[in-house]
Each structure stands twice: as structure tokens, then as C-alpha cells.
Amino acid sequence: MPRLDTLAMRVDRLTMAHLRINERQVDLTCADPTESLLRFLRRARLLGTKEGCGDGDCGACTVALVEADQTGAARFVAVNSCLLPIGALAGREVFTVEALANGDTLHPVQQALVDHAGSQCGYCTPGFAMSLFCGYYNGEFDDHVIDGNLCRCTGYVPIRRAAAALAKMPRPEDRFSKGLADRGRNSSTLETPVAGNDAPGGFLHPTSVDEALALKAHSDAAWFAGGTDLGVNLSRGQRLAPTLIAIDRIAELHTLQIADGYVRIGSVVPLTRLETELAGLFPALDEMLPWFAARQVKNRATLGGNLGSASPIGDLLPWLLAHDAVVEVRGPIGARELPIASYFKDYRKTALDPNELIVAVRVPRLDAIQAAYKVAKRQTDDISIVAAVFVLVLDAERRVRHVRLAFGGVAAVPIRALDTEAWLQGRTLDEETVGQASARLREEFSPLDDHRGSAAYRRALVGNLFARFVGERL
Numbered sequence: 001m002p003r004l005d006t007l008a009m010r011v012d013r014l015t016m017a018h019l020r021i022n023e024r025q026v027d028l029t030c031a032d033p034t035e036s037l038l039r040f041l042r043r044a045r046l047l048g049t050k051e052g053c054g055d056g057d058c059g060a061c062t063v064a065l066v067e068a069d070q071t072g073a074a075r076f077v078a079v080n081s082c083l084l085p086i087g088a089l090a091g092r093e094v095f096t097v098e099a100l101a102n103g104d105t106l107h108p109v110q111q112a113l114v115d116h117a118g119s120q121c122g123y124c125t126p127g128f129a130m131s132l133f134c135g136y137y138n139g140e141f142d143d144h145v146i147d148g149n150l151c152r153c154t155g156y157v158p159i160r161r162a163a164a165a166l167a168k169m170p171r172p173e174d175r176f177s178k179g180l181a182d183r184g185r186n187s188s189t190l191e192t193p194v195a196g197n198d199a200p201g202g203f204l205h206p207t208s209v210d211e212a213l214a215l216k217a218h219s220d221a222a223w224f225a226g227g228t229d230l231g232v233n234l235s236r237g238q239r240l241a242p243t244l245i246a247i248d249r250i251a252e253l254h255t256l257q258i259a260d261g262y263v264r265i266g267s268v269v270p271l272t273r274l275e276t277e278l279a280g281l282f283p284a285l286d287e288m289l290p291w292f293a294a295r296q297v298k299n300r301a302t303l304g305g306n307l308g309s310a311s312p313i314g315d316l317l318p319w320l321l322a323h324d325a326v327v328e329v330r331g332p333i334g335a336r337e338l339p340i341a342s343y344f345k346d347y348r349k350t351a352l353d354p355n356e357l358i359v360a361v362r363v364p365r366l367d368a369i370q371a372a373y374k375v376a377k378r379q380t381d382d383i384s385i386v387a388a389v390f391v392l393v394l395d396a397e398r399r400v401r402h403v404r405l406a407f408g409g410v411a412a413v414p415i416r417a418l419d420t421e422a423w424l425q426g427r428t429l430d431e432e433t434v435g436q437a438s439a440r441l442r443e444e445f446s447p448l449d450d451h452r453g454s455a456a457y458r459r460a461l462v463g464n465l466f467a468r469f470v471g472e473r474l
């Protein structure tokens, strides 16, 4: 494998099959588009970026991806390079830890880690530095900026002290902030339009839904959104489909519309945008998102991908069920709407036709008491044992007027407790009713035993979470 500077020599003009790494253009024409950026970087002798898990769990491989925000301004977002195939990055720009220091002068985030003794063996340190680097330019220094980075020997106290010190420091304009401002002004250097046929083989980059559907109809292809599910498969060497259609450059799929009665979420809006732009609109979403993966994953993961994977433990799916969301899809024969109640058919099987694309999800805004719970072995960055979202409307006499009890982790699909919902309808929600409803809930599903939790534990959780909801919120 040639070094990065040799690769850069081969580039003479900006075309589709290029990636900018640390401000150098790298030709991707001969590269395997399904190779992860992490492996590509390491083969190019950019060895600062480390491999820990290869699964998106440890953050050792964090790099900064340049993205345009909703206003068109360029910003850095932290992403896991182990989950990003280079084919998905054609025309994009990334920075690795090698770019940070200026000669012998460390970048302020590196200096803060040194000053606060935030590194011992140093294996995790480039990943922390890159997460803090993105936080530095976005003005974010809370724990969520580094909650996707694991450290096994230093411990988190010195690293958090470094972050706290950075938060208090002045952040004068520097070569990175100037570079972002320039890219924002000249957005064509930020998001090079990438036409399908010019991308490295195996990855297509349509820029409209019609183009995407036409490509899908003529190829044995799979949709690729943020790649946080598919990237794990690729990182493990699994072959997905002969062609991957990256849908993250279709502007229409990035829209987020907040209307009086509902919110319409474009299918490729990253979850970090939902966290900030929908804050306060859906209390249950506000409660679920902090426990959904870590920052690097949420910077890429999408609602369309959560629906596309249709995992029984997809954490946003009970939220959609509890809100009677509507999935808007388009396919070769036109557009249709799928009520979420009829979307999940069987284990990872949905009502979606293979050639259909989820374009958006409409979620009604409810004036209701609501809450979300996620029970996992670890509080952050872990897979649900059981997830629950409850929505309840009572009248003045405390009679149940509307109720939705939605769960993940208790069946082959995300599911509502339809029997208990029907039993609760019209009843007065007193202590006896809550006790009986909890008992019914424990019997309503037949969950599986697995290494995360026994069937009995899951059944108990289903009933207990409802009782907790009533106790906490009413």
C-alpha cells in the first residue's frame, strides 16, 4: 500500500472518486469501496487512528468528517471510521489525528489531555482527541461528546477535566475554523455532487429519490443510509449486496418539518439533529435518545435505517408505535403510506417492498402524558433488554381516554400490548387498575431467554415499567 502522500500524487483533479484526507486529495478509483476508512487509513500509514472493536463501540477509530449543517455552514462531526466504507465517502473530507498538531505545537485539545494527564497507554487517546476536536469547534464539552470513547487505563476523571478546561478556554480563530468558514462559503468543495456512475464500483450516490429508485430497479442493490448497521457487517467482512446505493446525498430526505399537528422526519436525518431540533416536542424521544448509542453513531444513524433494520430492539421503533406514526415510502409504482401499526410483519420482515425507499416518517404531536424507558446492562451505549414507550390521555375523572403501550425486546418485532391497551380503555386509573394492568402485561408476551436477560426477567420488566410510569408521571 503506498503512503498517503504517494496516493495524493496520483490525483490531478476533483472527480467523484476522491476523498480528501487531512487536506490532501486521495484517489479512490482503484480502492475497494467496501473497505472501511479505518483500514484504508492504516494501510496508508496514517496509524494514529486505532482499531479497538471494529464495531462502533469503543471510539478508538474516531475521525472528523466535514459536513454541512442545515444552514449550509461547514462543521466537524465525529464518526467511527471502522463503520464507514470508503465508497460512502467519495467526494467527502475527513481529518485524522495526524492533522491536529502544527509542527511541534500541539492542538489545544491534545495539550489539554497532556496537561490533565488524560493518557496512559495512549491507545484510546487519538479517539478522545478527535471527539474533543469536534466538540472544540462545535462549542460542546459535555459528557456526550466523549461518551462513545472507551478508556481502559487512565480512567475518565482526567479526561473529563481536560474537557472542562477546554470549555473555559478562549477559542481564537485558527486554521481549522478558518478552513470551515471557507468551505461553508464555497459549499461545492464541501459536498461534491457525486453522480452514480462515477463513484467507485459498488457504491452509487444518487442525488434525487427518482434517481435512487431508477438505480435500484436496475441493480441488485441495498440502500445505505448512515451505515451504522450495515457498516458493522462490512467491518466483519460480510458481503451485503453487489451494489450499495448511498442515499445520504438526497437533499429531500434531509428535511425536518415541524408542523402544528405533527413532525415530518426525512429518512436520512441523523439522530443528533433529532436530539437538538426536536428537543422539547416529544418528551419520550427526549428520554430515549440519550441512551441510543453514542455521539459518533448518532452523528450517522438515521430513523430510516432503524426502520429498515426493523430489529426487535430498535430503540426508536416503540416510540413510533406509541405515536401511531406513518411511514412514507416511494417505489417503482409510486408513493404510499404505511401506518406503523402494520409495518412490522415478522422478525426483521416489514411491509416494505424490496425496491421501495422510506422517504420520511410523520409523527403526530400528542398532548399526552408520555415516557420512554430503556433497560440495558449498562446505562449508556448498550443494547436494550427491554425498551418501552407509554402514551396516556386521561379525562378529568382519571378515566383512560387514549393509551399506547409499546415495547422492544419482548417479541420478534417491536410491538404494542394491544390486549392490555383495550382492557385499560375507559377504566379509571386507580391503584387496583394499575396493578391489574401490570399483571396482564406480564402475561401478554412470550419473550425469549438470551444472554442479556431471561424471559421471566423481561416479562417482569414489562409490567413493572408500566407501574413505574404511572407512579412517576401521574
Ligand SMILES: Cc1cc2nc3c(=O)[nH]c(=O)nc-3n(C[C@H](O)[C@H](O)[C@H](O)COP(=O)(O)OP(=O)(O)OC[C@H]3O[C@@H](n4cnc5c(N)ncnc54)[C@H](O)[C@@H]3O)c2cc1C
Binding pocket: 055, 056, 057, 083, 222, 223, 224, 225, 226, 227, 228, 229, 230, 231, 232, 247, 267, 268, 291, 292, 293, 294, 297, 300, 301, 302, 303, 304, 305, 306, 307, 308, 309, 313, 314, 315, 316, 356, 357, 358, 359, 381, 382, 383, 384
Ligand atoms: C455501536 C452501535 C450502537 C448502536 N446502538 C443502538 C441503540 O442504542 N439503539 C438502536 O436502536 N440501534 C442502535 N444501533 C443500530 C443502528 O445505529 C440503528 O439501527 C440506526 O438507526 C441505523 O441507521 P443507519 O442509517 O445507520 O442504517 P444503515 O446501516 O444505513 O441501514 C440499515 C438498514 O436499513 C435499510 N435502510 C436504510 N435507510 C433506508 C430507507 N430510507 N429506506 C429503506 N431502507 C433503508 C438498509 O438497507 C439496511 O438494511 C447501534 C449501532 C452501533 C454500531
Ligand code: FES
Binding pocket: 050, 051, 052, 053, 054, 055, 056, 057, 058, 059, 060, 061, 062, 080, 081, 082, 083
Ligand atoms: S474500532 Fe472501536 S469504534 Fe471503531
Ligand code: FES
Binding pocket: 118, 119, 120, 121, 122, 123, 124, 125, 150, 151, 152, 153, 154, 155
Ligand atoms: S490511555 Fe490506555 S486505554 Fe485509555
